[in-house]
Amino acid sequence: MNVKIKDVAREANVSVATVSRVLNNIPLVNDETKKRVQDAIDRTGYKPNAIARSLKMQRTNTFGIMIPDITQAYYTQVVRGVEDVCNIYDYNIILCNTDSDPIKEHTYLNVFLEKQCDGILFIGKSLSEDLILAITNSRVPIVLGALSDSEERVPSVSINNDEAAYDITKYLIDNGHKKIGFLTDEDEISYVGIERKKGYIRALESVGIEVNNDYELKGKYTIKGGYDLMDKMLKLKDRPTAVVALNDEMALGAIRKAEDVGLKVPEDMSVIGFNNFSISEWVKPTITTVAQPMYDIGAISARMLIKTINNKQDENKSIFVPHEIIIRDSVKNIE
Amino acid sequence: MNVKIKDVAREANVSVATVSRVLNNIPLVNDETKKRVQDAIDRTGYKPNAIARSLKMQRTNTFGIMIPDITQAYYTQVVRGVEDVCNIYDYNIILCNTDSDPIKEHTYLNVFLEKQCDGILFIGKSLSEDLILAITNSRVPIVLGALSDSEERVPSVSINNDEAAYDITKYLIDNGHKKIGFLTDEDEISYVGIERKKGYIRALESVGIEVNNDYELKGKYTIKGGYDLMDKMLKLKDRPTAVVALNDEMALGAIRKAEDVGLKVPEDMSVIGFNNFSISEWVKPTITTVAQPMYDIGAISARMLIKTINNKQDENKSIFVPHEIIIRDSVKNIE
DNA sequence: CTGAAAGCGCTTACAG
DNA sequence: CTGAAAGCGCTTACAG
Numbered sequence: 001m002n003v004k005i006k007d008v009a010r011e012a013n014v015s016v017a018t019v020s021r022v023l024n025n026i027p028l029v030n031d032e033t034k035k036r037v038q039d040a041i042d043r044t045g046y047k048p049n050a051i052a053r054s055l056k057m058q059r060t061n062t063f064g065i066m067i068p069d070i071t072q073a074y075y076t077q078v079v080r081g082v083e084d085v086c087n088i089y090d091y092n093i094i095l096c097n098t099d100s101d102p103i104k105e106h107t108y109l110n111v112f113l114e115k116q117c118d119g120i121l122f123i124g125k126s127l128s129e130d131l132i133l134a135i136t137n138s139r140v141p142i143v144l145g146a147l148s149d150s151e152e153r154v155p156s157v158s159i160n161n162d163e164a165a166y167d168i169t170k171y172l173i174d175n176g177h178k179k180i181g182f183l184t185d186e187d188e189i190s191y192v193g194i195e196r197k198k199g200y201i202r203a204l205e206s207v208g209i210e211v212n213n214d215y216e217l218k219g220k221y222t223i224k225g226g227y228d229l230m231d232k233m234l235k236l237k238d239r240p241t242a243v244v245a246l247n248d249e250m251a252l253g254a255i256r257k258a259e260d261v262g263l264k265v266p267e268d269m270s271v272i273g274f275n276n277f278s279i280s281e282w283v284k285p286t287i288t289t290v291a292q293p294m295y296d297i298g299a300i301s302a303r304m305l306i307k308t309i310n311n312k313q314d315e316n317k318s319i320f321v322p323h324e325i326i327i328r329d330s331v332k333n334i335e
Numbered sequence: 336m337n338v339k340i341k342d343v344a345r346e347a348n349v350s351v352a353t354v355s356r357v358l359n360n361i362p363l364v365n366d367e368t369k370k371r372v373q374d375a376i377d378r379t380g381y382k383p384n385a386i387a388r389s390l391k392m393q394r395t396n397t398f399g400i401m402i403p404d405i406t407q408a409y410y411t412q413v414v415r416g417v418e419d420v421c422n423i424y425d426y427n428i429i430l431c432n433t434d435s436d437p438i439k440e441h442t443y444l445n446v447f448l449e450k451q452c453d454g455i456l457f458i459g460k461s462l463s464e465d466l467i468l469a470i471t472n473s474r475v476p477i478v479l480g481a482l483s484d485s486e487e488r489v490p491s492v493s494i495n496n497d498e499a500a501y502d503i504t505k506y507l508i509d510n511g512h513k514k515i516g517f518l519t520d521e522d523e524i525s526y527v528g529i530e531r532k533k534g535y536i537r538a539l540e541s542v543g544i545e546v547n548n549d550y551e552l553k554g555k556y557t558i559k560g561g562y563d564l565m566d567k568m569l570k571l572k573d574r575p576t577a578v579v580a581l582n583d584e585m586a587l588g589a590i591r592k593a594e595d596v597g598l599k600v601p602e603d604m605s606v607i608g609f610n611n612f613s614i615s616e617w618v619k620p621t622i623t624t625v626a627q628p629m630y631d632i633g634a635i636s637a638r639m640l641i642k643t644i645n646n647k648q649d650e651n652k653s654i655f656v657p658h659e660i661i662i663r664d665s666v667k668n669i670e
Numbered sequence: 671c672t673g674a675a676a677g678c679g680c681t682t683a684c685a686g
Numbered sequence: 687c688t689g690a691a692a693g694c695g696c697t698t699a700c701a702g
Contacts, residue, residue: 004678004679004680005679005680006679006680014688014689015688015689015690016679016680016681016689017681017682017688017689017690017691018687018688018689020680020681020682021681021682021687021688023680023681024681026682028687028688029687029688030687030688033687033688047445047448047449048449048679048680049390049449049451049678049679049680050449050450050451050680051386051389051390051395051450051451051678051679051680052390052678052679052680052681052694053679053680053681054386054680054694055384055386055387055390055678055679055680055693055694055695055696056679056680056681056682056693056694057680057681057694058694060386062429062450069415070405070411070414070415070418071411071412071415073408073411076405076406076408076411077406079405079430080404080405080406080432083405083430083431083432084432087431092429092431092446092450093429093430094397094427094428094429094430095414095418095428095429095430096418096422096427097415097418097419104422110382111427113382114382114383114384114385115385115386115397115427116384116385116386223613223614223617252614252617253617256617278558279558279587279614279618282558282587282588282591282618283614283617283618283619284618284619339694339695339696340695340696341695349672349673350672350673350674351673351695351696351697352672352673352674352675352697352698353671353672353673355696355697355698356671356672356697356698358696358697359697361698363671363672364671364672365671365672368671368672383695383696384694384695384696385696386694386695386696387678387694387695387696387697388695388696388697389678389696390677390678390679390680390694390695390696391677391678391695391696391697391698392678392696392697393678
């Protein structure tokens with residue numbers, strides 16, 4: 001077994017209380033005995049048992065973080081932002097991939113609760129009513145990242161997805177496009193998808209373009225997904241001149257499909273993406289997209305959570321971080 | 336405060352010992368009282384405190400995992416493999432990004448030790464002598480993923496990097512290339528980089544090609560890194576006809592640079608990558624590369640670690656998983 | 671089949 | 687300034 005506090009106490013000829021005090025930098029320890037303890041610690045190679053400490057302190061310094069799938073570039077950056085600030089404030093993260101599966105979400109929530117996580121970060125596209133109830137009931141501090149709760153029951157940090165979709169659709173309209181396709185998620189009730197659709201429709205209606213339901217196609221959030229969707233899109237009798245895809249991977253797939261059937265992008269078909277995936281400036285054509293500050297979303301979420309825990313201030317509201325249209329080569333002005 | 340075992344004991348009119356027994360499915364409990372306890376649990380919404388349990392059981396069911404940077408696509412898949420099998424066996428992972436920084440590595444090791452992780456997964460390119468000593472001293476079970484220890488002190492799962500580099504260099508040679516550049520890591524002592532260089536040189540020497548030191552260029556493992564390195568490569572008086580990059584991101588950057596100066600890939604310059612990044616089949620030209628089973632590396636590592644913990648069998652050796660050359664469009668036969 | 675009690679490794683009032 | 691003791695929430699021999 002490892003050395004424990006009792007062992008160093010014996011070694012230093014003091015009580016465990018004293019050892020604990022020097023460990024935790026509690027000031028009222030005599031300098032000389034402090035040194036003796038310190039020596040004993042060094043000599044024995046003692047490392048405090050954080051589990052025992054957590055049990056006593058009712059605080060684990062660990063957060064649970066749920067994301068749909070770490071394999072997706074987007075989430076990767078958010079997680080990195082989270083972990084970096086956690087590291088600064090001495091927190092660690094338990095990482096879980098939910099695949100947006102409600103079963104897994106509930107299971108992991110329970111794990112976080114049982115493992116006494118000090119807080120939870122939920123990153124994703126959508127938060128079910130069920131889960132939010134379970135979370136608020138449990139009374140763990142939580143922050144949502146990359147999405148928000150429309151009813152503001154829990155704090156969140158994300159872009160304004162409605163606005164972002166509006167802006168980008170408007171950008172297409174300003175470039176003369178009137179027939180604009182919309183490549184979205186299979187998951188009908190995805191919060192982010194819904195918000196984005198709102199913005200898309202709002203933009204169309206703002207200039208009196210009628211919404212064509214054939215132009216909304218649902219598929220996977222992957223390159224292949226975009227590829228397949230563009231295939232369908234191109235089979236429409238009255239095909240759009242531009243398409244907005246809900247992430248850059250889809251946009252890339254859509255571009256490739258268009259090219260595969262002999263169209264040129266953007267000459268014959270404009271495509272716009274979402275998220276500013278790191279690859280988007282390196283493919284040909286480079287992809288016009290709307291950037292989210294993904295790292296910041298993670299970092300701010302974590303910071304918010306830490307603040308909540310330390311100050312008991314649950315006066316946190318949703319905060320929107322700015323998005324930005326990155327103009328590159330995949331959109332043509334057809335006016 | 337939350338409800339604890341004592342509360343459900345009172346509620347069910349039994350001792351905490353009995354509650355604990357039904358919680359842990361220990362068979363010798365009367366069916367009727369088991370039901371009473373179960374009801375009390377349901378009624379109170381009791382959730383066991385895993386921290387308390389861990390303290391008693393000396394086992395946390397959590398692993399620490401260190402990776403250089405979750406933001407890199409390669410590691411993402413490894414982590415997903417790890418998490419998926421951990422989930423099956425009821426483990427969770429504490430995820431840490433080290434940036435391959437020795438300070439962070441040591442800090443995180445201590446965190447894992449203090450938080451009583453049952454085991455550690457170390458994923459990366461290189462493991463310093465220092466760290467391996469600290470790890471073996473601590474006696475935590477560990478498995479290395481994506482790299483291995485040349486002295487076999489700790490178990491690992493990875494491809495045979497030497498072989499992989501040999502194979503891919505040989506492939507270039509078989510396609511008539513004699514002047515072959517090598518785009519590698521800045522980190523001189525990276526285990527993976529060293530192994531790969533060995534294979535590269537071995538392939539050259541196997542056909543009597545003299546190694547040209549100018550052809551080895553060190554830079555960042557990113558698209559931009561590859562871009563910059565190709566720039567240097569092209570300024571060589573006697574430039575190579577082909578280049579092997581140590582990941583696909585570098586390969587992509589190298590391709591873009593070549594194109595930017597008016598060369599065609601692969602007609603004027605062949606480029607080959609590593610890892611089979613998901614984008615590589617979607618860019619133009621598609622990138623010839625050597626695939627590693629990254630998900631499997633993660634999954635197998637985790638499985639190995641779990642086995643070690645449960646069977647006390649530290650008879651684990653390094654295992655090599657197969658790599659595979661994926662032939663696409665970025666290499667030209669110039670014979 | 672069930673309960674009382676010790677103990678996992680810490681922290682912290684309380685007393686001196 | 688320091689120590690003895692209680693307690694965090696569990697599990698599990700031991701006794702009955």
